[in-house]
């Protein structure tokens with residue numbers, strides 16, 4: 001039987017388990033990446049493992065998230081990250097070098113390898129034919145220590161692309177169409193693998209845009225074949241030697257198939273406040289827009305910005321709109337600066353922003369109150385922009401540029417601008433001087449805001465307490481542990497950041513949890529979707545949260561809960577959700593025995609019995625009974 005691209009790569013990296021869908025597997029990790037918002041904790045955890053040097057082929061630490069330096073905290077973290085990276089054999093991509101996923105794609109990602117990153121958009125590397133997976137920082141620390149990554153072998157969905165994108169319809173519109181069809185939960189437990197004649201028409205950065213936003217489907221990862229287009233991209237990055245061909249076998253078996261005719265697509269937009277509320281831009285046309293922002297790890301490649309420059313050249317942005325442009329990497333910024341495209345963007349009236357995550361994570365550029373902001377990034381969760389009542393629309397760079405010119409949400413095809421005939425560069429500008437080489441003699445510098453990672457004790461026989469909060473469906477990690485320029489600097493200080501758990505949904509949550517000495521959270525479907533931030537588990541753990549009982553969980557968040565000793569449980573009967581409202585008393589008894597015997601758990605609340613399920617591997621159970629990964633790792 002033939003194999004898919006994903007199966008071929010996973011098969012070559014299996015250290016335990018078998019290539020059977022749904023089976024627990026462990027895979028060897030070749031490369032890791034971290035970013036600064038998750039990296040400080042990941043390296044503190046790595047340091048605690050007392051391993052002299054990382055054991056991967058390549059590990060890179062990026063600084064791209066916390067780049068607004070309002071006080072000492074962020075720069076203190078940057079210094080810690082720079083010195084800890086140098087000491088342990090990790091390359092350090094300095095602030096200014098660009099967004100982790102864009103830089104990794106350009107300079108380090110390799111077809112056929114595995115990459116584990118402490119950021120949910122790590123699957124961007126799938127654009128290069130890499131199995132690139134997002135995980136919590138602790139899992140990445142373990143991978144740096146040479147341990148395999150454990151996962152359930154996902155189902156593999158084939159997206160069969162035919163035809164060719166019409167002018168002004170972009171890679172972003174392909175992934176928005178998939179989100180429209182599959183929703184933000186549609187990718188759970190799945191790898192999305194692209195195939196078909198349409199794939200050859202897409203450049204590597206376009207493939208990367210699509211793979212990047214597979215994270216919004218909740219997919220484990222997305223992957224493209226590594227073909228001649230991949231070879232040309234790598235050659236233009238002076239990395240021809242990193243190429244190998246990886247194609248699916250003609251008789252490969254998939255669990256489902258989706259067909260998309262690229263020629264029939266139109267410009268699309270994800271409407272407030274979810275990436276799967278997708279409509280045609282033409283249907284939304286004429287919506288007055290206050291802000292347009294172009295950038296992020298989804299859409300800030302050289303092609304994206306050349307297209308934007310082409311559309312803006314000789315024109316001015318509308319009076320009522322603010323346009324910001326953040327090139328994804330120093331490579332892109334330097335190239336558009338040298339060829340004059342940047343000058344066209346500036347002349348049109350754009351504000352040039354740093355090559356960093358910036359607006360995408362609420363590090364500046366918060367919209368006006370009640371404002372409408374059209375953005376090229378990947379998430380439009382309520383409040384993430386920094387303005388709770390703003391409406392964020394996710395679009396392609398083409399649609400964002402057209403909108404900037406008119407001040408209204410605009411289908412770029414209506415402007416009658418001649419399309420850009422773009423040919424990918426034969427040679428990118430190569431300068432790796434901002435990715436510093438390690439030096440083991442470095443002394444680690446720690447700022448006063450960097451506090452040790454808290455730990456939980458071993459699992460007790462019974463768990464008792466109150467339901468501290470009952471939430472709805474699709475609760476995001478931004479809801480659980482908000483980001484933004486005020487809260488992100490506290491990522492290295494769990495006791496301080498814990499005060500902001502659920503701050504937007506329920507400002508009293510943290511105080512209540514501390515007063516009640518912890519308790520339970522009750523969630524709906526897809527609890528914890530979105531980011532890989534382990535703080536969404538770590539901070540609730542610090543507040544005493546013992547278990548989260550939900551209808552279903554998003555993959556990375558569930559793994560993070562386990563890593564920090566919080567039980568992820570589901571309702572055997574979803575109707576019981578309604579019984580566990582805030583304040584309900586709850587007792588779950590004889591947990592260890594039930595886990596050992598693989599039996600359902602029974603919770604008791606107000607004299608009623610509620611059956612609870614769990615989907616935990618033998619290893620997950622051991623981690624939970626140890627009180628989390630940090631204790632477990634010490635035992636093994």
Ligand code: MIC
Nearest residue numbers: 037038119120121531532533
């Ligand atoms: C995000 O896009 O939400 C982030 C910020 O990149 C996160 C990581 C984090 O919270 O630090 C992610 O996607 O994993």
Ligand code: SF4
Nearest residue numbers: 121296297357360361
């Ligand atoms: Fe940065 Fe946004 Fe990409 Fe997350 S999604 S890595 S915040 S650019």
